[in-house]
Amino acid sequence: MNGASITIGPTLFPVLAALTLLAATVFGLTRLGSGAAVVRAAARAVLQLGAVSLIILTVLESWWSTSAFIAVMYVVASLTSARRISSARAGWVAALPIGLGVLPALGLLLASRSLPATPLAVLPTAGILIGGAMTATTLAGRRSLDELHARHGEYEAGLALGFGRRDAVLEVCREPAGQALVPALDQTRTVGLVTLPGAFVGVLLGGASPVQAGVTQLLILVALLAVETIAIAATVELIARGVLRRDPSPIGRIGPR
Structure with missing residues (x-):
């Protein structure tokens, strides 16, 4: 594996979840907006990038x-x-x-x-x-x-x-x-x-x-x-x-x- 690549392993998704929760919590507690919007955006990114990753080779x-x-x-x-x-x-x-x-x-x-x-x-x-x-x-x-x-x-x-x-x-x-x-x-x-x-x-x-x-x-x-x-x-x-x-x-x- 290329040493510069992101490691896909059991810790990746917990890290993503933790970062999303951090952003949502700060966004909500500081009343900048709804923390749910951050969670929805992250969830959509996961779904959309997952779909693109599966079809991109066919598209190209x-x-x-x-x-x-x-x-x-x-x-x-x-x-x-x-x-x-x-x-x-x-x-x-x-x-x-x-x-x-x-x-x-x-x-x-x-x-x-x-x-x-x-x-x-x-x-x-x-x-x-x-x-x-x-x-x-x-x-x-x-x-x-x-x-x-x-x-x-x-x-x-x-x-x-x-x-x-x-x-x-x-x-x-x-x-x-x-x-x-x-x-x-x-x-x-x-x-x-x-x-x-x-x-x-x-x-x-x-x-x-x-x-x-x-x-x-x-x-x-x-x-x-x-x-x-x-x-x-x-x-x-x-x-x-x-x-x-x-x-x-x-x-x-x-x-x-």
């Missing part, structure tokens, strides 16, 4: 199954983001910024041959990019709509000054939405100093040289910056145009007056 046997699996990831990411921002009914709206961020970045990686056009390379890369776009869309959407509710007076003041509804919304939510890029920026700034992200470790464990692992991780991090920036910008625009919103909304349906 053809482009058809790989493409279908990526499509499933995309749909789940869109519904998850929509549910966090507004409701699952807005899934098709959340799908727009996620797709607008992922498609050009993944297309450029493949067209330039920086990423090998093989299911084994494309599937995990697509998953990383979709996950990053989902997180950025969720954070930008939630922060923007929270600000619009909290700073409704500033929105009204913008209208009074002659701003169009779209411009008045953008004045309120541009800066808060931009904060959604902070995690990606911090991860990129501190890579190699604070963290060794998954792509680096995975490529290294796969037998590649540290230089190859570093280049792979750099490519992923920069691609994520592009993906998340586009997703955030698209999310803000959808909110400014009233396409993505919460009901009831204190500003009604937003659009050019």
Whole structure:
């Protein structure tokens, strides 16, 4: 067994259970939220990763199954983001910024041959990019709509000054939405100093040289910056145009007056 691999043995699941219980207890006792949410998330991770581990080799046997699996990831990411921002009914709206961020970045990686056009390379890369776009869309959407509710007076003041509804919304939510890029920026700034992200470790464990692992991780991090920036910008625009919103909304349906 590779000395860098996680040991699968009788102590693994008790350790996972203990960590989950620790997180749930702290989350609940400090009133940050429901500890049950932590337990449910961990349980879902176990079930989902278990299922993926069983089917992933079959999925990677053809482009058809790989493409279908990526499509499933995309749909789940869109519904998850929509549910966090507004409701699952807005899934098709959340799908727009996620797709607008992922498609050009993944297309450029493949067209330039920086990423090998093989299911084994494309599937995990697509998953990383979709996950990053989902997180950025969720954070930008939630922060923007929270600000619009909290700073409704500033929105009204913008209208009074002659701003169009779209411009008045953008004045309120541009800066808060931009904060959604902070995690990606911090991860990129501190890579190699604070963290060794998954792509680096995975490529290294796969037998590649540290230089190859570093280049792979750099490519992923920069691609994520592009993906998340586009997703955030698209999310803000959808909110400014009233396409993505919460009901009831204190500003009604937003659009050019």
